[in-house]
Amino acid sequence: MIPEEYLPPEEMRPEKVYSIPEVQDYPARLNPARELLDRNVEEGRGGKPALLFQDRVITYGALAEQANRLGNVLASHGVEEEDRVVILSPNQPLSLVANFAALKLGAVPVPASPLLSPPEVSWVINNSEARALLVHTAMLPLVEKARPEFSSEPVVLGLAPPSDELSKADVESVLPLMEKADAALEAVLREKDRVGILLYTSGTTGKPKGVVHLVEEILAVADTFGHYGWKLRDDDVVFSPAPLAFAAGYGAMAIIPFRFGAAVSIMPRFEPEAAFETVQQHHATVLTILPTSYRKMLQVEGAEKRFDLSSVRMCTGGGEALTAEGPTGTLYWRPQEENGRLMESQRHAVVGKGWNVVGDYLYGDEDGYFWFVSREDDLIKSSGYRIGPEEIEMVILKHPAVADAGVIGVPDPVRGQNTKAFVVLTEGYAPSGELKQEIIDFCRNEIAVYKLPREVEFVETLPRTVTGKLLRRVLRTGEQQPA
DSSP, rough: OOOOGGSSSGGOOOOOOSSHHHHOOOOEEEEIIIIIHHHHHHIIIIIEEEEEEETEEEEEHHHHHHHHHHHHHHHHOOTTTTEEEEESSSHHHHHHHHHHHHHHOOEEEEEEEEOHHHHHHHHHHHHHHHEEEEGGGHHHHHHHHHHHSSSSEEOOOOOOOOOOOHTTOEEHHHHHHHSOSSSSOOOOEEOOOOOOOEEOOOTTTTSSOOOEEHHHHHHHHIIIIIIIOOOOOOTTEEOOOOOTTTTHHIIIIIIHHHTTTTEEEEOSSOOOOHHHHHHHHHHEEEEEEEEHHHHHHHTTTHHHHHHTTTOOOOOOOOOTTTTTTOOOOBBBBTTTTHHHHHHHHHHHHHHTTTBOOOOOEEEEEEOOEEEEEGGGGGGGGEEEEEOOOHHHHHHHTTTTEEEEEEEEEEEETEEEEEEEEEEEEOHHHOOHHHHHHHHHHHHHHSSSSGOOSSEEEESOOOOTTTOOOOOOHHHHHHHHOOO
């Protein structure tokens, strides 16, 4: 079982107020895989598509059976309730099978980003105290470099068909083992306030941090956002190219569609043109994509004529100013370690009843909606004004010459800060002083004068995280370097 000290003390955890019936009535013990997979089969949706991947269609019945078989394989290798199972793979059907297999056993899935470095992989394995590591063939070189730093030796199985690469690495594929395994598996009921899944941050400010999501929260994300936000139906197809390792990807790929008997459409990695092709092929109805990825899709020439997008009824996104995002009581994993580094983060700016001030500026409108303005550390303070960089970036991005843009505040002896824009040009445009002025003048028609960029610098690329979020702190650091 997971030691109590691996979580923050009770007084530092957020108090939850469940005001809607869907989340008030969870039983004391439950199993998310049973609720998301088995219940659909029991209610007659076993033959209905659950997962679409390239040309493959996997039904609810087939997905549930594969999860049972892999769950039995994991159990035969010693995986038990609350053991952590790291899943290191690009988006693919077996990744979801592994997730549900671990959940059904009562274990804790730990999806890990394939973009982690070898030291980060070893950190995730050691910090989670993984009992098993399920790895795709493409990630084997990463694991081989990380393995010498493993503090213990987890069971390592291949999340891919048998191959020479797996054999050379002495890693057994799960597929032959699944063929021999029992197709039935009894779901382990968990207490709803125990650790359900463990997701690690991208580590942009240090080592990846483990963030805990409780068992009941796995269902709550569907019963709140999926029901009231997306208003999901059983005839919907949700398209999500985000990695399973990130909260947005996990919710869209592994939770929300299955709660409503809908289907999910996934792709191994995001490519703008391939995204259009996948939406068309799978008749996706709900798109959940990062704003950066939407912008890249909008740059695909002639897309509106080349692809049939008539099935789409809703486009949503997150992580940037395209939408508001608002949790939050973060629950860190093993916060007392490393001299209490994460405990300090947990404690920092706690306002009442365990909820954290996360440093986001938002405003509320008369209809009760919240609109994201900026991160506190990204806010530009110029001549007494507080300026959100996202608003300026969105205007600059409307200019036909602009492929990408990032805005920060730079020191100014008079104003305190000036607004500076970093611009990546669209192919076919060349940097010039005239174009800089043209971009500034373009903004005059869209935003207040005090928000106008005072400086424009053309750059080849902008620093972004693996999830596509702009790293303004990197731009600020560059401005602080001596010339």
